[in-house]
Amino acid sequence: MSHAPRPIRINPLPILARTTLLLLATAFVCQLIRFLFGIPTAKRLVPLFDINREANIPTFFSSLLLTIAALLLWLISRAEAEKKASWTLLSVGILLMAIDEIVRFHEDLTNPARWILSGNATGILYHTWVIFGLGVSVLMLLSFWRFLVELPATTRIRFTWAGLIYLSGAIVLESINGLIFEKTDDSPIYNLSSAIEEALEIAVVLLLIRALIRHLAEQHPEVRLVFGPPATSRNDSVD
Secondary structure (H helix, E strand, O other), rough: OOOOOOOOOOOHHHHHHHHHHHHHHHHHHHHHHHOOOOOOOOHHHHHHHOOOOOOOOHHHHHHHHHHHHHHHHHHHHHHHHHHOOOHHHHHHHHHHHHHHHHOOHHHHHHHHHHOOOOOOOOOHHHOOOOHHOOOOOHHHHHHHHHHHOOOOEEEEEEEHHHHHHHHHHHOOOOOOHHHHHHOOOOOOHHHHHHHHHHHHHHHHHHHHHHHHHHHHHHOOOOOOOOOOOOOOOOOOOOO
C-alpha cells in the first residue's frame, strides 16, 4: 500500500535566534559579574558563558551555526548541478570555519604575520592574523565574483549584506580591538568591543542561514530528502 508523501517543514531560525539572544544576554551578565562585582570566575560560570573566551558554550554554538550553514550549502549543491562545484567549495569553506571556531588555527597565523611586518605589529595590526583574513576575503571575492553575479537578485543581495557585516566584524572590529587591547589590556571596554565583534559574527551566520533557507524555498520549493538505497532502474532484472 502506497502512502502519499507528507511534507515536513523545517525552519530552525526561530529557535536559533532565541538561543543566540539567550547566550548574548548570559554573556553580558557574566561580564557584569566579572567587572562590576569583581568575581572573575563565579564558580566557573563566567568562563563557561564568556563570549570572548574559547572552548565554552558560545564557541560550540557558533561552530554549530556554521555547520548548519555548511549543510545547507551542500544541499543546494545537490539541487543545482550546473553550479555544484561553487556551492560545494563554499560548503567546505564554511565547514572549515566551523572547525576553526573550536581549534582556533587562524590564531597560528599571528607569528608568520609578525615576521612579515618585521615585528612592527602595533595599533590596528596588533592582531596580525587579520592581514591574512583580509587577503583571503579579497581572493574569495575575486574567485566567486561571477558566481555571485549570476545568483538570483534576492539571494545576491542577502549574500552581499552578510559578507559586508562579516568583514565589518571579523576584520574592522578585530583591528580596532587590537588597538584597544594594546592600550588598555584586558579592560571592560576591550571586553565590550570584543563581545560586539563576536555578536556580529554570530548574527552574520544567522543571516547566511536565513538567506540559504530562503534560496531553497524560492528556487527549489520541492527539494526532497530520500532515505534508503538508490532506486532500482525499471530495466534492471532481479534473479
